[in-house]
Amino acid sequence: MKKHVKTLNKANLKESAVKGGCGECQASCQSACKTSCTVANQKCEK
Amino acid sequence: MLHKYSLNGYYIVLDVYSGAVHVTDDLGYRLVDFTSENMTERTPSEAYDALNDYSRADIDEAYAEWYEAFERGQLHAADDYEQFAGRMINASLKSMCLNISHDCNLACEYCFASKGGFGGERCLMSEEVARKAIDFLIDKSVGRRNLEVDFFGGEPLLNFEVVKKTVAYARSREKEADKNFRFTITTNGLLLDDDKIDFINREMHNCVLSIDGRPEVNDRLRKDWGGKGCHDRILPPFQKLVAQRGDKDYYARATYTRYNFDFTNDILYLYGKGFDQLSEEPVVSDPKLDFSIQEEDLPRIFEEYERLAKTLIEMKKAGEKINFFHFMIDLSQGPCAIRRLRGCSCGNEYVAVTPRGDIFPCHQFVGHDEWKMGSVLDGSYDVEMKKKFACTTVYHKAKCRDCWARFYCSGGCNAGNFEKNGNILEPYSLYCEMEKKRLECAIMMQAALADED
Numbered sequence: 001m002k003k004h005v006k007t008l009n010k011a012n013l014k015e016s017a018v019k020g021g022c023g024e025c026q027a028s029c030q031s032a033c034k035t036s037c038t039v040a041n042q043k044c045e046k
Numbered sequence: 047m048l049h050k051y052s053l054n055g056y057y058i059v060l061d062v063y064s065g066a067v068h069v070t071d072d073l074g075y076r077l078v079d080f081t082s083e084n085m086t087e088r089t090p091s092e093a094y095d096a097l098n099d100y101s102r103a104d105i106d107e108a109y110a111e112w113y114e115a116f117e118r119g120q121l122h123a124a125d126d127y128e129q130f131a132g133r134m135i136n137a138s139l140k141s142m143c144l145n146i147s148h149d150c151n152l153a154c155e156y157c158f159a160s161k162g163g164f165g166g167e168r169c170l171m172s173e174e175v176a177r178k179a180i181d182f183l184i185d186k187s188v189g190r191r192n193l194e195v196d197f198f199g200g201e202p203l204l205n206f207e208v209v210k211k212t213v214a215y216a217r218s219r220e221k222e223a224d225k226n227f228r229f230t231i232t233t234n235g236l237l238l239d240d241d242k243i244d245f246i247n248r249e250m251h252n253c254v255l256s257i258d259g260r261p262e263v264n265d266r267l268r269k270d271w272g273g274k275g276c277h278d279r280i281l282p283p284f285q286k287l288v289a290q291r292g293d294k295d296y297y298a299r300a301t302y303t304r305y306n307f308d309f310t311n312d313i314l315y316l317y318g319k320g321f322d323q324l325s326e327e328p329v330v331s332d333p334k335l336d337f338s339i340q341e342e343d344l345p346r347i348f349e350e351y352e353r354l355a356k357t358l359i360e361m362k363k364a365g366e367k368i369n370f371f372h373f374m375i376d377l378s379q380g381p382c383a384i385r386r387l388r389g390c391s392c393g394n395e396y397v398a399v400t401p402r403g404d405i406f407p408c409h410q411f412v413g414h415d416e417w418k419m420g421s422v423l424d425g426s427y428d429v430e431m432k433k434k435f436a437c438t439t440v441y442h443k444a445k446c447r448d449c450w451a452r453f454y455c456s457g458g459c460n461a462g463n464f465e466k467n468g469n470i471l472e473p474y475s476l477y478c479e480m481e482k483k484r485l486e487c488a489i490m491m492q493a494a495l496a497d498e499d
Binding site: 002003004005006007008009010011012013014016017019020021023024025026027028029030031032033034042043044045 | 063064065066067068069070071073074077107108111112114115119120123126127130133134137140141158159189190191192194198228232254327328329330376377378379380381382383384385386389390391392395396408409410453455456457458459460461462477492493496
């Protein structure tokens, strides 16, 4: 049990790059006039 | 690259290139400044001097934990994503905003689309144009199965027969074209009746319900052409739609302006009215207008986002099912790094089509003829402009290169950048600051809720 540093997530962006890029995920409009999505709140389709 | 911040009693360190989020204590928070991409197991001697309010044993213990994170690739990970920046230049289309109506039955004072007309004539899309748009999307989406069509306006319900026919037509082509259409719609609710609610709940993968919250807030800016506020007319049909929607996605979507920086109260008001999927967006408007958000308002807005985040933490801990769209963040199963290099992919994987069949990079470029990309009627499509938009990743935007938030916001809104700075590659700093604050709140919420577990 770590005393000083608790890491919230196991996922590593680098690993996601290796298998990623299929392009099937939802588009995410970044404009506040529509939905101003952060890409990070999108789901991976895989 | 690290980003560290302290919020609501949490000390948070984000490792930008691995995406790891670390929650630490005062010692770890200060000590992380003495770590680097060349770190070794040995605690640097300067750390003992700088942190002399802690014992050497404690410092060594905390440093060893940072070193473990480093060994796992979750601290000072390297940036090797630029190699993917050019990957989408040949991408095919996947999403389309169908401006099914360039007309509106409301005249909201803050409307970015000139109260529905997008700066041009008021008109509705014909069935023929809509069919051609669907054909165009199918033709240009080689290699993709999931396609998205968003019915937008103006007010889409003013042209609902064409919405229905377009859905039927697209569905009729799904099998032979091997596509899966996902439809979405945004509505102001004025024309919602039982038939439309049934149809929307059956066919629309997501729907966005525009309502600004408390009656006095909504009715100050969301008015009909006679100047009358719409709150009392839209609330009951929206409640009915949501009550019958089941598990399908929707958002009650509010806009905040300079008039309601206490927008947490609008979120709570809407929750009290039965909406648990909520979104609250800063107004997009000419800075000269009274209600437009200014740089000087940022401290007040930050304070409100923090208040909202703390309120939501308490509600969630109490078992309330409330979801605020801008604080949603998936730290473990989110999109891949390649996806994160680009945001909406407008002009490349996403386009908007006007009632006349003209193609623009997105709905926000409609009305700016210099950005017209082609027409679904004759199949013309400006591939040079498409390439230009394919090259709008975070590695193509100088300001994003140094920003810790780039794998979350993915470069912001190109149209907003053009509108404010005359350059799609130059992010609009006011929105960047708001986005960063929302992200910090969202990550802090994860820390607070993980604490609970």
